[in-house]
Amino acid sequence: MQSDQVLDCKGLSCPMPIMKLAITMKKFETDKVLELLTTDPGSKEDVPAWCERTGNDLLETVEEGDGFAFFIRKG
């Protein structure tokens, strides 16, 4: 899947991935797609929950290597 920007949060533990995601998305344009990379197992549940709560679309979650790639469209 194509993305407009990659946010690398590999190696980071809670709360850094979600906080960095939230701050990055604030400055993001609507309908653009962010690719978030994480290795924290907690992000598997936290990222979809965050997207749902904040009205952003989680287009796809890919489990790759040691972690996850989340494709999120700004809502």
Next chain:
Amino acid sequence: MAKVDSKKNSILAELYSTFFSKSWPMWVGGILLGVGNIALFLVLKPWGASGGIYVWGANLYNSVFSTGFGFKGGPLPAVGMFPYSIICFLLFLGAMGAALMSKQFAFRFPPAGEILKGLIGGVIMGIGAMVGKSCTLGGFFSGMAALSVGAVVFTIGLGLGTWIAVKYLMFEITRFPKISSGKTASVLGAGKGKGAWQPYVGALVLIWGLIIAFKYTDSSSVRAWYAAIGLFFGFVCQRSRFCLVRALREPFTSGDSKPAIGAMAGILVAMFGFTVIKFMGIRDAMLWVWPHFWIPAIIGGIVFGIGMTISGGCIVGSLWRAGEGHIKLYFALIGAALTMPFATKYIATPLYSALPTSMQTKVFLPDYVGYGASIGIFAVFFLAWYYLVKWNERTGKFSAY
């Protein structure tokens, strides 16, 4: 026969998947930890962690530098003889076993700036725990269940400290994003087509933990139970990602109410059991009512709250995340363990001797209003807390995003 065998496998596979394919809801974790806490109180005393970490650090100093640190005015117990040090270690093992069983283990090396934040957060937690005589257990999770008013003050301090540190983290991520970016590594992790070994090693780790617990039965059945319950705590924490930092932090960040509700569930369950134990005189009613009301509790709570938010885990949260392989949290534990003995000697002891005794007392609520009204007061407190986090989740009033 082959058909029967495959059916057997699928039943076992189903059992495995029940426990290890998805994280458990946090309230389930909270309830299980509450039950474990009651079991621990029946064995001896409620759950705590900072004393255990202090004993680790003080033993290290005493053996390397002959510093002569004691413990609570007496001689320093050995790590293997002190129940709370045993709990901390077994909790770490239980979490490691659970992470491996669910193929979530990996040594995750964050950027150098994050490792430093882990260490600094640990140092600050070490100071807060010694000043406040508690961590998120003694001054929050177990302390409230013990009907201690000092625990309520300490928890309010934790909330304030968390709020301050969230402001700092937002500032850091916006202004100095380099601190949390840079070279990272992940070692031994599972993923597509690798890590099939993890569940087997995880089972071995858990069996090892049980053997440690069993070996203590020769010398002390109390220590054996502490060890077994510690292993259980670690297992439950990792599987439910139970986190007391998140319980206090999420209202100020994402607004998610689940971690707070998980904490409340655990406290309420433990409160029920603790009250029975105390009321019936099975154990001393003043246990886990610390002499920190109110100045040391509020200062210690704020300081500890700042530290745990910067490191990303309180003592227990750091232990189970270390078990899962997060290197940052190893540094948080090292920072706390190495700071606590000095924080006691040079900060907490002078502070307590300078304060009037009226500002460092044990306040056990039933002594003032009886057991019935105490439970009622705490019920109102929890209802208000529940209402506040749920209302905030809907409105985002206090949340940063």
